[in-house]
Amino acid sequence: MSDKTAAINNLVGIAPAVVLSHGPTKILLDKYLWHSPEAGIVACYTPKERDVKDHFGVFRGVDQIEAFAQATIVSCGAFFERRKLGCTFEELKGIFDPIFFGIGPVRFHSYLETGDTFISIGQITFYKFRQVICNGRIYKTPKGLDLDAYFSGFNEERLLAYDLSNDFILVAELEDITGRALKKDLLK
């Protein structure tokens, strides 16, 4: 789907590279699976060899937090600003940079290796003045599961309850992940 689409209801079907300012080696997000703009988002990523290089084959915890932030506060914030300004994502990238402002408690329960696919499931707890705060979780997904089909029937009630089948493995819980879009000229 093109960035030029006149009106979009959510981010599903849009390539993360269209939405995010990050370059290809820094994007830790493969696909948006479900998105309800005022409530939250679900997105997935499968760590590549380059992501675990020099780290014994394990996707680092700090990269999990980055992946979660990209999937939630950055993507949802970009969606909000695009809608507010009535511009394209490409035009947004020329005006703002996403800034990581803070994180609350993060608890890790499991780990991720190359080839594991995980989802970031984020609940929006605050959005104003270009700042987005999300709470959420990261789950390792069952091997071979068709994630598009699985999340096609997802809804806000299930999002808030983290209602997933038992074969999703909880990897991390994250609170108060906070980011803000700042105008580029403020950062110079």
Added chain:
Amino acid sequence: MEREQILEGLKEILKTIRTVDQSKLTGITEETDFIADLNTPSTEMINIAAKAEQKFKIEFDDDDIDGLGSKVKDFIDLVLKAKARA
């Protein structure tokens, strides 16, 4: 609305913000710095601004918040600016 009234209103808001050092609220002046003097996390400034909109029945622009300084007087100036615009 006078600056002193805004300051009093701001103190009321700060009493509701758990991350603000409550022991330092009594001595607040316009020169008080939210971050340096009250140990307010920078992320909390947005929350304070959102509460100020409700309390003073005003609306800030996103750009206003981008340029907001960290002192109480900056905040009061911002409230007055928004009031004038309304």
